Amino acid sequence: MTVALLGVFVMQLYYIREAYYLKSQLFDEQVNQTLANVVKKVERLNVADHLNKKDAENKLRRLQDSRQRALDIKDLRQQYAQESELRQAERENQIENYLNQQDSIIRASYRGPKLISENEFKSLSAPKASITGTRLDVEVDALVDLNSLNLKGYSMRTKLISPDSKTFNFRTPQNLPDTIRYLVADPMTGNPLLVGLPKISDDLEKKFRRQDEIAKKRLELKIASLGKDTFSYTRLSMVEDVSKELQEVNVPLYQRINFDVLGTLLKEELLTHNINQKPSFKISLAKKDSVLYMEASNIKKEFLPENTYKIPLFGNDLFRDPGTLIVSFPNKNSAILSNLSATLASSVGLLLVLVFIFSYTLYAILKQKKISEMKTDFINNMTHEFKTPVATIMIASEALKDPEVTEDKSRLSRLANIIYDENVRLGSHIERVLSIARLEKGELKMENTEVDMNDLIIIVLDSMELQLHKRNAIINLHTDATNAVVYGDELHLSNVLYNLIDNANKYSAEVPEITISTRNTNKQLIIEISDRGIGMTKEQSKRIFDQFYRVPTGNLHDVKGFGLGLNYVQDIIKKLNGTIKVSSEKDKGTTFEISLPL
Structure with missing residues (x-):
């Protein structure tokens, strides 16, 4: 039984040791996986920070370029408007010269030309019922009999006179219709005529339209050229710039890492891998024994070798110090044992049950052995105690058979008393044994x-x-x-x-x-x-x-x-x-x- 119990005990210790070893390996793998994930996230955050920084710079630059382009376009449009005003003034001069030139020709070709308004033209050109069927109903400086159409008198000059001043002057505001109307007299017959003068000739209109198109095209080309000069930054260019920044040698490690974010990432990843232990960690240079940051979970701030894990922070960095993340778990054994609580509890419970059964069995065996020995002693004692009075009674009984003894009354009385006393003695012994038996059974x-x-x-x-x-x-x-x-x-x-x-x-x-x-x-x-x-x-x-x-x-x-x-x-x-x-x-x-x- 002892060998079997010791064998079970040793096997339980072996299984517990193996379970602890496996849990320790699992804990190490979980911690290493956690550190690898943390380092990957730190590298991604580092690249993301550079990308976000570049992106912000690019957005700011594009915004500045956009504002500058808007200002340049505004300036170009203002310049275009000014040029349009200048062209308009020049056109008015040309139109004025053209109209004055045509006016001189009309005045030279007809007698007494007079400018009439559009309303007057409409009234003169409107159809009316008349005896002669004439369509003209004009009021001139001549006296005309409408019934006979005999001219009684008029004040029209017989000779062409050039006016001393220009008829059209655009320096003073004038609202000219598209066609300027003249009421003139036929130089041959003297009959009134209506002469129309277009405000702008076809050549001038084509010329002006061509000038507007050229000016507008020039404006569009200038605006388009502003668009070509705008800042253009592609995603590939951004990645190239970030890659160049990541290869800069003189950037210190503490500028590439946010220590608070690193601590938060480490705790979150540990919880993800079911590790509730609060770790101590520090960040040091890989090429120098220099600690940049440390956060300890215990007062002694110890980093024991058996409880410490290391990993490069920037393992792919060939140009700068990659740095080292060092993590220590002061209560590593308690964390592993807490995961073994069910195994330990079952093993300890089984061992306690076996020890109890073993102890009880030994106790029962030893007790039964003692009881057996005591019963043997009791039987021997009882046999001895009973043998003495029985032997005495037997001797006294044999003596009573002797005729000489029976004749001696004193000896007979003495032997009878001996037999009685020994009988009482036997009865007391028997009564004592029976009392103990009744006492054990609860019958007393x-x-x-x-x-x-x-x-x-x-x-x-x-x-x-x-x-x-x-x-x-x-x-x-x-x-x-x-x-x-x-x-x-x-x-x-x-x-x-x-x-x-x-x-x-x-x-x-x-x-x-x-x-x-x-x-x-x-x-x-x-x-x-x-x-x-x-x-x-x-x-x-x-x-x-x-x-x-x-x-x-x-x-x-x-x-x-x-x-x-x-x-x-x-x-x-x-x-x-x-x-x-x-x-x-x-x-x-x-x-x-x-x-x-x-």
């Missing part, structure tokens, strides 16, 4: 009454007077208890006292000296029975109340008994809610102390 009935223990002690001493007198025993009696009345069975209490006094008498090597005392303590009656006999060792004192146990005396059998008396005493005292204690010293004596409730 107690007839409890009020008993005065001071009086009961005296009665028991009187009943034992003969056997005490045989050994010349000295009895010291101190009944100091003022109240010695207890509630119990008088017969069994007397047996308790008898057994204790009898043991004190029997286990005294010389003249027995027995002291019996009573006293009161806190509603308790204390009875002490002490002797100066052979005494016992401490080991023997612990077992004297066990059933069948007798203090070993070697091969001698001087003291008779079954080893049941003190076991009986203890059971009776317990049934009366009392206690019994023993104190003894080898070769100096023994003291029994009984405590009973009043």
